[in-house]
Structures are given as C-alpha cells and as structure tokens.
Amino acid sequence: MRRAVCPGSFDPITNGHLDIIERASKLYDVVHVAVLINKNKQGLFSIEERIALIEETTAGYGNIEVESHHGLLVDFCKARNIPAIVKGLRAVSDFDYELQMAQMNRGLTGVETLFVPTSPTYSFLSSTLVKEVASYGGDVSHLIPPVVHQRLVDRIAERAAQ
Numbered sequence: 001m002r003r004a005v006c007p008g009s010f011d012p013i014t015n016g017h018l019d020i021i022e023r024a025s026k027l028y029d030v031v032h033v034a035v036l037i038n039k040n041k042q043g044l045f046s047i048e049e050r051i052a053l054i055e056e057t058t059a060g061y062g063n064i065e066v067e068s069h070h071g072l073l074v075d076f077c078k079a080r081n082i083p084a085i086v087k088g089l090r091a092v093s094d095f096d097y098e099l100q101m102a103q104m105n106r107g108l109t110g111v112e113t114l115f116v117p118t119s120p121t122y123s124f125l126s127s128t129l130v131k132e133v134a135s136y137g138g139d140v141s142h143l144i145p146p147v148v149h150q151r152l153v154d155r156i157a158e159r160a161a162q
C-alpha cells in the first residue's frame with residue numbers, strides 16, 4: 001500500500017486543500033488527511049467539525065482517511081508507516097517555511113515531503129482569508145464547497161449573535 005499524508009489545520013477545508021488532496025489521491029493508494037491540533041490557536045470550527053467537513057467533501061475520492069493528531073507530524077507518519085507528506089505550494093512566500101519543515105521532518109525520521117504546485121485558481125487562497133472575507137460579508141462561495149460555505153455562514157452568524 002502506498003500511503004501519503006496531507007496535513008493541515010483545515011479550519012475550514014477550502015477548494016485549494018481539496019485540489020491537493022484529490023491530486024494526491026490519484027498518486028497514492030491511501031491518503032491520510034491529518035488535522036493537526038494546535039492548542040495555542042482557537043479555531044472557528046472544532047476538530048470534530050473539521051473532520052466531518054473533510055470526510056463529507058472527500059468522500060467521492062474513495063481512498064481518504066481523516067484523523068486528528070496532537071503532536072509531531074513525523075510521529076503520525078511513523079505510527080502509520082507513511083513515508084511521504086504531500087503539501088501544496090501556493091507561492092514563493094510559502095516556500096521558505098515549507099522547506100524548513102520538510103528538511104526538519106526528513107532529519108527527524110527520514111519522511112519525505114513532496115510539494116504539489118497549487119492550481120493558479122487557488123494560489124491566493126487560505127482558510128484565514130476565507131474566514132476574514134466571510135466575516136465582513138464578502139462572497140467566498142466560489143472558494144469553498146457548498147456544505148462548508150453553509151456551515152461557515154451559520155457559524156459567523158452564531159458568533160455575531162453572542
């Protein structure tokens with residue numbers, strides 16, 4: 001079984017993430033999507049909600065396993081015998097930090113990182129920007145799947161009412 005992992009915060013999953021996960025799913029037998037828990041970051045969606053949205057939006061690919069993980073990504077990989085991390089590279093601005101992480105991870109356990117160039121349609125896209133634009137009433141419906149859009153609009157309305 002050829003396995004790879006697509007890691008991230010996925011708060012929430014965007015069309016840019018889905019583009020990378022779908023492309024990885026065509027190259028590997030199983031693609032693990034790891035939702036990394038960062039205790040220092042308060043997300044808009046809970047880890048369980050993020051997992052549910054990823055499961056729903058990737059169900060059609062047929063070979064995706066979604067899990068959360070608290071700790072090092074290399075330990076997630078080691079425990080599941082995953083030799084490769086697949087990440088999207090949006091622009092040069094991503095490169096420095098991604099290269100550092102790739103080199104650190106390889107130095108720690110030998111796990112390789114493969115970079116996939118994002119589709120130009122999504123080169124500017126991030127969950128953070130989607131949340132910010134949506135919170136001010138901007139239209140982000142073309143950047144996230146419909147189910148995610150609905151949940152995002154609902155969550156922003158809930159927060160505004162608090």
Ligand code: PNS
Pocket residue numbers: 007008009010036071072073074100101102104105
């Ligand atoms: O979606 P994000 O927030 O850009 O993803 C970053 C993420 C979660 C992939 C990265 O922070 C990560 O791998 N975190 C897990 C903890 C870890 O292994 N840190 C050392 C990286 S060299």
